[in-house]
Amino acid sequence: MTGHTTGKESESTAFLYPFIESEETDATSLLDDLAASARAKATESARLQRESLDEYAPPLTAAGIQMAERFLRGGRLYTLGNGGSSTDAATLASLFSRPARGRPVAAWSLAADEAVVTALGNDVGFELIFKRQIIAHARDRDVAIALSTSGNSEDLMTAITEAKQRGLLTIGFSGHDGGRMAAAEDLDFCFTVHSQSIHRIQESHAMLGYRLWSVTQEHMARPLSGAHA
């Protein structure tokens, strides 16, 4: 939800309405088209998730292991995002802090508290709503994950820079061509989902986040004396 698309998304559904039908009365054909469109989009969603998991398998494992090591030292996770990505950030934080199975760890979304977000937005500017919270909360053993379908959100970039300076592990989920996130030296890991559709990018972000959580859980379940291999 951090930007807009106009081109590919509208083209992909254009075949459904070659002309405006104001006199249509039978919905059967439309319902068939809608169902076919849903299956096509779902297939693309699954393909993109698979491709993203495959492309980033080694760094996802590395990032998950580093997160686990930080959680075992008492670290906590902050997730950041705007709009729909803020809700995905909150879902990701809940996955870590309130998983249906496995070991919960401290995690929360920095967009979750409207008193804090509006106080900072009103007093110091919207681009600082996350950075100022990082300054207040962060310890060097913590982790920050920023989600942006464009990779360009200013409020996320300033927070990531601050987090890196404070010794946090910094992870970015981006989309399209990766935007500023793809080139940011302050990100330890950047996972760019190569798609032009904000919806499909968000669905892949969720799956990548789930993989990070899985790796983290697996690593935290190992005996401390054991080797990582």
Place this chain on the structure above:
Amino acid sequence: MTTTAQLGGSYIGADLSADLAAAALDMARRFHDGATLWVISPQWEPHAHHVAVEFVHPVIMGKRALPSVALVEPDPVAQARVASQPGDLLIAVASADQPAVVDAMRRAQAWGVLTLWIGSGPRPPAGAANHILWIDTDDPMVPATGTFVLMYHLLWELTHVCFEHPGLLRPPADESTDEVCVTCSDEGRLAEVLLEPADATGQALVRTANGEEWVDTTILGEVHANDLVLVHAGAAITRLEVSS
């Protein structure tokens, strides 16, 4: 071995895609008539927020902004009760056993609200919502894998396609005739009590899908605000037990 989640798109087969299509057309029709979309997800509030922001602030430029609000207070039933009006829409993202959602889905019938229920795991009983959009799996992690996100993204995308077909946004003729015949059929209409009877005449104010009306409750004896009753020919004839 790292846990691997099934990819969300792989769940969307012939049946579920048809369910999504039918739900989207119903949503488009209600929005066309001025509906507001209410969203509840007591177990996973971020999903409620995501649905609302999807409709209010579309990611595709030029698409209509539609009224949608996430109801995330501790008592979503109370929130939905006062917020909703006949003709509105209610989406729940929740498991089949979530008590507040079970309650809200049932009461929505008395509120005149069309219901959609997105979830995974054991299914709600048939008819528990107008549209049950379900992932049949025993994987408890599904709500965090993007699968629900995909489902409400699809609902949003398909709903906007329907707006390109204005001729189909009017309800089919057979649905209209159904409503005309309700009062003379043997069916009772679901109602929720707004005001308890103030005196021995037993007249209580209730709300039904058609609006508010005074009904005779003497058959039932004592009734209380928020009781669910069946109304027939101006009288409350049965009280429905609420599981919670």
